[in-house]
Amino acid sequence: MPKFSRLAYEHLIYTLPQQYPEVVSSSLHLFTTAATTGLVKGSVWFHNGLELRVRELASTFPHHRHEPPDIKHNRKPAPGISYQSPNLPTLITDCIALGETLVNP
Numbered sequence: 076m077p078k079f080s081r082l083a084y085e086h087l088i089y090t091l092p093q094q095y096p097e098v099v100s101s102s103l104h105l106f107t108t109a110a111t112t113g114l115v116k117g118s119v120w121f122h123n124g125l126e127l128r129v130r131e132l133a134s135t136f137p138h139h140r141h142e143p144p145d146i147k148h149n150r151k152p153a154p155g156i157s158y159q160s161p162n163l164p165t166l167i168t169d170c171i172a173l174g175e176t177l178v179n180p
Contacts, residue, residue, distance in 0.1 A: 081105075081113070084161055088115060091163070097121050097171045103129055119167065123174025127166055140169070 084105065087094070091101045103117035119127040139150040153169075 087161060087163060091119060091167070095167055095171075097123065097174075098167065119170070121170055121174055123171070123178060125170050125174050125177075127170050129163075129166075131162075140166075142173075 088101075088103045088105055091103070092098045099120045099122055101117065101119045103115055103119065106114045106116065108114050115129055115131045117129055119129065121127070140153045141147065142149050142151050153166075
């Protein structure tokens, strides 16, 4: 697996509203679980009304997202998501696009 800097990843997580104008706020936090691993948990809220809930764990394989209707049970594949690089930029782009389709069907 390619390595990316923890510092760069923390910068990405903690500056989302500054990097993406569509993001209202974020409660994401990076927790250290071992010397070389961590866990990201929290939510990202968008101006379009969507909330992205994040919990980066291998147990969620295959990667998926929940969409309306019946958001609890309606799982969709999440292409472009892997453990090879940070996924937040892809997820944020997907949320922005999804919000556009909900506002302008």
